[in-house]
Amino acid sequence: MSDRYGTDVLSGDWRVPRGGRAVATEAETGLVVEDVQTGYVGAIVSVEKAGGMQVVHLEDRRGRRRGFPLGPGFLLDGKPVVLTVPTAESHAALAAARAQSARTASGSRAVAHAPAKVAAGSRLFVEGRHDAELVEKIWGDDLRVEGVVVELLEGVDDLSAVIRDFAPSAERRMGVLVDHLVPGTKEDRIVRAAEKLPESRWVKVLGHPYVDVWQSVRPARLDLTAWPIIERGRPWKQSVLAELGWAHDTQADVARGWKQILGTVRSYSDLEPTLLASVEELIDFVTVPQED
Structure with missing residues (x-):
C-alpha cells in the first residue's frame, strides 16, 4: 500500500545542502571557479597573503581581475568547494604528472629540451x-x-x-x-x-x-552559442566586437579584441x-x- 504522505523528510541527513557539502580544493592556477556571492567567474591566477588574510585572484574571460578571500563560498563545476592554499606536495605531484604526459597545445607529444631546428626550405x-x-x-x-x-x-x-x-x-x-x-x-x-x-x-x-x-x-570559449551574424557590407571584425559589447571604433580596439579572443x-x-x-x-x- 502506497504512503499518501511520501517519505519521511527527516530520514537520512536532511541537513546536507541541496548542492552537496563543500569539498576542500587546492586553489591551483588555471582552475575556473565562481564566487557564489557575486556570481563572478574566473580562472585562478594567484594566491597571496594580503592584510593578514589569504586572497585568491581570479581573471575573467575579458582579462579583468578581482580578489576574494580564500576559503568557502566558491563553486567548481557547479559544486561547492572550499579553496585552500596549494601545498608543496601538490605542486610537485602536478609537475610530475605534467612532465609524464606533456603535450603541446596541438595535442602532440612534447619533446623535452628539443632545440628548434634551423629553418627548413618549406x-x-x-x-x-x-x-x-x-x-x-x-x-x-x-x-x-x-x-x-x-x-x-x-x-x-x-x-x-x-x-x-x-x-x-x-x-x-x-x-x-x-x-x-x-x-x-x-x-x-x-x-x-x-x-x-x-x-x-x-x-x-x-x-x-x-x-x-x-x-x-569555438564560440563557447566566449560564452556564446554562436558567433554573431554580420550582414554583408559591414566591417566584420568591428561589427563582431560591437555585438559583443566590446570597444570597436579603432584598429587598436580590434587588436585588443583579438588579444582577448586569443587569450581564451x-x-x-x-x-x-x-x-x-x-x-x-x-x-x-x-x-x-x-x-x-
Missing part, C-alpha cells in the same frame, strides 16, 4: 597576422621542432605571384591556409587559378569556411575541427617526405 603561409598568431599558439612548438617558418600573405589576391616568387620544389614545399575558402567565392577562384601553375605540384592550398580566423575559435584559446580543443584538419594536413605536407 614554408607555411597564412593570410594575416591573427592567423599567424593562432597557428603559433597552437602549433608553434611542433613547427619549431620541424624547422618550418610561418609567413604572412596579407591576403590571397596575388597568390599565383607569391607561388612563382617562392619557387617551390620537392625540398621546398609550400603550404597555404586561406580564409573563407568556399565554392563560388573570390578566394575559391584565386586558388583554382593557382592550382594550374606548373609549380603547384609542390604547393598545397587548404582553407576554412569562416569569414575570418576569429570564427575558428588554451589548446586545439578550443578550435573548430575544420581549421584543425586543414592546418594539420598542411603541416604534414611541408614536413613529411612524399613520393613525387
Whole structure:
C-alpha cells in the first residue's frame, strides 16, 4: 500500500545542502571557479597573503581581475568547494604528472629540451597576422621542432605571384591556409587559378569556411552559442566586437579584441575541427617526405 504522505523528510541527513557539502580544493592556477556571492567567474591566477588574510585572484574571460578571500563560498563545476592554499606536495605531484604526459597545445607529444631546428626550405603561409598568431599558439612548438617558418600573405589576391616568387620544389614545399575558402567565392577562384601553375605540384592550398580566423575559435570559449551574424557590407571584425559589447571604433580596439579572443584559446580543443584538419594536413605536407 502506497504512503499518501511520501517519505519521511527527516530520514537520512536532511541537513546536507541541496548542492552537496563543500569539498576542500587546492586553489591551483588555471582552475575556473565562481564566487557564489557575486556570481563572478574566473580562472585562478594567484594566491597571496594580503592584510593578514589569504586572497585568491581570479581573471575573467575579458582579462579583468578581482580578489576574494580564500576559503568557502566558491563553486567548481557547479559544486561547492572550499579553496585552500596549494601545498608543496601538490605542486610537485602536478609537475610530475605534467612532465609524464606533456603535450603541446596541438595535442602532440612534447619533446623535452628539443632545440628548434634551423629553418627548413618549406614554408607555411597564412593570410594575416591573427592567423599567424593562432597557428603559433597552437602549433608553434611542433613547427619549431620541424624547422618550418610561418609567413604572412596579407591576403590571397596575388597568390599565383607569391607561388612563382617562392619557387617551390620537392625540398621546398609550400603550404597555404586561406580564409573563407568556399565554392563560388573570390578566394575559391584565386586558388583554382593557382592550382594550374606548373609549380603547384609542390604547393598545397587548404582553407576554412569562416569569414575570418576569429570564427575558428569555438564560440563557447566566449560564452556564446554562436558567433554573431554580420550582414554583408559591414566591417566584420568591428561589427563582431560591437555585438559583443566590446570597444570597436579603432584598429587598436580590434587588436585588443583579438588579444582577448586569443587569450581564451588554451589548446586545439578550443578550435573548430575544420581549421584543425586543414592546418594539420598542411603541416604534414611541408614536413613529411612524399613520393613525387
